Amino acid sequence: xxxxxxxxxxxxxxxxxxxxxxxxxxxxxxxxxxxxxxxxxxxxxxxxxxxxxxxxxxxxxxxxxxxxxxxxxxxxxxxxxxxxxxxxxxxxxxxxxxxxxxxxxxxxxxx
Amino acid sequence: xxxxxxxxxxxxxxxxxxxxxxxxxxxxxxxxxxxxxxxxxxxxxxxxxxxxxxxxxxxxxxxxxxxxxxxxxxxxxxxxxxxxxxxxxxxxxxxxxxxxxxxxxxxxxx
Numbered sequence: 001x002x003x004x005x006x007x008x009x010x011x012x013x014x015x016x017x018x019x020x021x022x023x024x025x026x027x028x029x030x031x032x033x034x035x036x037x038x039x040x041x042x043x044x045x046x047x048x049x050x051x052x053x054x055x056x057x058x059x060x061x062x063x064x065x066x067x068x069x070x071x072x073x074x075x076x077x078x079x080x081x082x083x084x085x086x087x088x089x090x091x092x093x094x095x096x097x098x099x100x101x102x103x104x105x106x107x108x109x110x111x
Numbered sequence: 112x113x114x115x116x117x118x119x120x121x122x123x124x125x126x127x128x129x130x131x132x133x134x135x136x137x138x139x140x141x142x143x144x145x146x147x148x149x150x151x152x153x154x155x156x157x158x159x160x161x162x163x164x165x166x167x168x169x170x171x172x173x174x175x176x177x178x179x180x181x182x183x184x185x186x187x188x189x190x191x192x193x194x195x196x197x198x199x200x201x202x203x204x205x206x207x208x209x210x211x212x213x214x215x216x217x218x219x220x221x
Contacts, residue, residue, distance in 0.1 A: 004153075033208065042115075042199050042211030043154070056208045088152065092209075099145070099159050100209060105152040 025093030134200030
């Protein structure tokens with residue numbers, strides 16, 4: 001089985017732009033979560049979706065949004081990018097809501 | 112607010128040494144504690160612990176949870192250079208989301 005796949009792997013954007021990150025979960029997994037990891041810190045929870053419904057939201061501004069599609073893939077959108085949004089964005093999938101498996105991440109650089 | 116503190120922040124050892132990584136936590140309605148290894152990008156799953164006092168073991172790695180004292184340890188015996196990585200501890204509480212610590216950067220020298 002393929003693991004969690006994320007695209008793109010790297011991305012450079014300018015301040016004020018918008019970005020969309022994509023994630024395909026492991027086959028059979030219905031839950032997708034998004035995390036932001038800045039250098040030197042552990043991943044920080046952004047969103048969790050289960051069966052296409054938002055089940056949790058971390059302490060992030062409304063510029064961050066996400067959705068989950070009928071095939072359980074997911075998108076994370078960030079509007080009005082700031083320099084501080086530069087980070088590794090990780091997607092994790094799980095069969096129900098536990099034991100998350102992570103993708104390789106998208107490295108976002110905002111200049 | 113759920114909180115996870117890992118120590119030490121970094122550790123440098125030589126091949127063959129044994130290391131112990133620490134994780135203490137505060138969480139509302141504890142469900143599980145997880146350990147991950149992060150080498151470049153994707154954290155890879157090591158262990159999930161839900162019960163106190165039961166050691167989980169995988170090769171040279173082992174972990175145990177103390178729910179009374181609210182901590183867990185990850186042991187690595189006979190370390191190898193391939194063990195060099197960031198080790199992350201996370202807890203899952205009532206919100207069903209993972210709260211991570213800052214990680215321990217382990218460097219194993221040949």
